[in-house]
Amino acid sequence: MTDLFSPLSLRGLTLRNRTVVSPMCQYSAKDGLANDWHFAHLGRFALGGFGLVMVEATAVTAGGRISYGDLGLWNDAQIAPLRRISDFIKSQGAASGIQIAHAGRKASSPIWWRGSFNETEAEKAERGFAEWTPVAPTALKHAESNKMPAELDLAGIARLRDAFTATARRADQAGFDMVEIHAAHGYLLNQFLSPIANRRTDDYGGPPDGLMRFPLEVVEAVRAALPAHKPLFVRISSIDALPDGRTLDDSIVFAGELKRRGVDVIDCSSGGFDGAAVKPAPLYQVPYAAAIRNQADIRTMAVGMIAEPSDAAAIVDRGDADLVALGRGALDDPNWPVHAARTLKADQDYLLWPKQAGFAVKVKDRLLKR
Numbered sequence: 001m002t003d004l005f006s007p008l009s010l011r012g013l014t015l016r017n018r019t020v021v022s023p024m025c026q027y028s029a030k031d032g033l034a035n036d037w038h039f040a041h042l043g044r045f046a047l048g049g050f051g052l053v054m055v056e057a058t059a060v061t062a063g064g065r066i067s068y069g070d071l072g073l074w075n076d077a078q079i080a081p082l083r084r085i086s087d088f089i090k091s092q093g094a095a096s097g098i099q100i101a102h103a104g105r106k107a108s109s110p111i112w113w114r115g116s117f118n119e120t121e122a123e124k125a126e127r128g129f130a131e132w133t134p135v136a137p138t139a140l141k142h143a144e145s146n147k148m149p150a151e152l153d154l155a156g157i158a159r160l161r162d163a164f165t166a167t168a169r170r171a172d173q174a175g176f177d178m179v180e181i182h183a184a185h186g187y188l189l190n191q192f193l194s195p196i197a198n199r200r201t202d203d204y205g206g207p208p209d210g211l212m213r214f215p216l217e218v219v220e221a222v223r224a225a226l227p228a229h230k231p232l233f234v235r236i237s238s239i240d241a242l243p244d245g246r247t248l249d250d251s252i253v254f255a256g257e258l259k260r261r262g263v264d265v266i267d268c269s270s271g272g273f274d275g276a277a278v279k280p281a282p283l284y285q286v287p288y289a290a291a292i293r294n295q296a297d298i299r300t301m302a303v304g305m306i307a308e309p310s311d312a313a314a315i316v317d318r319g320d321a322d323l324v325a326l327g328r329g330a331l332d333d334p335n336w337p338v339h340a341a342r343t344l345k346a347d348q349d350y351l352l353w354p355k356q357a358g359f360a361v362k363v364k365d366r367l368l369k370r
Contacts, residue, residue, distance in 0.1 A: 002313035002344055005337075005352075008051070008322060010264050010299070012229025013177050015051040015095050015323075017352075018316050019337045022303055022327040023056045023099035023180070023235075025070060027111045030128035032059060032072025034081035042085050045330055046092035049337030049352030052323070053089045055082065057101035057182050058171075060163040064102035064188065067111045068130040073100065073167045079174045086175040092354060099180040099235065100167045100222075102160060104188030105136035105149035105197065135160075137192045137214075138199040143274040157204060157214060160188070165221040172226060180233035181222060186272030189215040190237055193254070196245050196273050208250065216257055223262040233301070234258050235267035238288035241276040248291055255296035265323065266292055267301045280305055283315075290320035301325050309340035 005017045021042075028037045038055070045053045059065040059072040072078055086096040103109075108131045110116050119129050135156060136149035152160070164181070171179050183189035191197035192214040198205050204214050223232055236254065240246045255266050268289040271278035278284075285304035293300040302321035306312055312324040330336055338352045342365070350362045 002317055004309075004313040004316045004324065004344070005341055010178070010231040013095055013231055016093055017049070017051040017337065018323050019050045019312070019340070020052040020301060020323050020325040021045045021050050021054055021330045022325040023054045023182075024327050024331070025056045025066060027067055027069035027113070029069055029071045032062065032065070032070065032074065032078050034071055034078070034085060038071065038081075039085050039088065043088050043092075044334040046089040046094040047354050047357075048330075048333075048335035049341065050094050050330070051337075052095045052097055052178070054097040054099055054180060055085065055176075057099050057103075057187075058082075058167070060100055060102050060167040061160070062130075063107060063132055063135065064104075064160075064163070065107060066103040066187075067109050068128055069111050073098070073170045073174070074163065076170065079170050082171075082174040082176075086177075090175070090177070093352075095177040096175065097178040097180060097233070098171050098174070098176045099182050100164060100171065101182035102164070102188040103134065104186075104191045105134050105140070105142045106146060106187055107134035107149075108132045108147055136188070137197060137204065140197060140199065142186060142197075154202075161214070161217055161221055164218045165225045168222040168225040172230065176230075178231040178233060179222065179226060180235055180267060181219060182235050183215050184235045184237040184267075184269045184272060186237070186274075189218060190272055194240055194246050194273065196240055196242055208253070212254060212257060215254075216261060219258060219261050219263060231264040232262060233265040233267050234263050235269055237272050238268050238270050238285065238292065239278075240273055241271050241278045242273055245273065245276075248288060251288070252292055252295045255292045255298055259296060259298045263298070265299045265301055266296070267303060267325065268292055268321070269303055282307065283311060286315055286320050289315075290318075293319070293321060299323075303327070305329075309343045312340065313344055 089096040139151040289300040289302040301323040303325040
């Protein structure tokens, strides 16, 4: 019997199983506000049996959005639409989570499926179009196609730390069971961590302690802002996959510092900087989760091209990670956990289905002798 469908307790939260929906940007908000698309998109995963459903990277400031279509939680008006989503997710037996983020020098980018700022004037008005000058630890572009960022001064760094803190408090008010801080994929906190993007010569740059300083300050502030019973995750890029970039050893050290500051789970991704030599393939990031879990002695979440139920079960059963997260796999099959439970013949077979559907599906399978 696999532990993939066993509960996991994190502080005061108990997840019904180890399957997680990764935060996935939808680029479908106006002025940062969640809408019916986000409700339907996220609600279906709770119906599908996931243990934890996480809302996409949600900006801590308007200028921290990747694009003008991103969700935000920088003001109180944005709480209620997210509360509606969180309440529904929890009503279906899943836990609700949110990833809070700032895009740094990758902000003010075009919506990815458009490829450029090609909106008509009518579309701009309808969708809340905006573009702006991003900020970063150092005035270096992410890539030639990105805007040149303004370098943050010390006052700006303090304001962003406070913005993460205020957003975490709003996330608590919105009823989320846990919060994840986004420190991966070449976004702001990853930019501070990496010498690829951080060329500062003050206390927020230079040696490893300086590179980690701002991300750790954010973590400390967010941990203090959240109730003690709510878990805190941090998503990291385990490797930059670039010459002179961060290595797995650097991430193991960072994970140890995060654990000392009350982080409960490290969400182990990779890459994010222009030109990174990351080649996605099945299970390609699982070794990072295993190494960080075992060497930093902290719970981890594996993510990245995990598709087969047997693979997900093996990750948990071998002790490579405590949680398994799906992104595109969940988009492809929002009912992945209930299907995986049937495939693996788990005790929760059919019990993960909503009561409105489980009996009918069970009868259907009996008739088809599945």
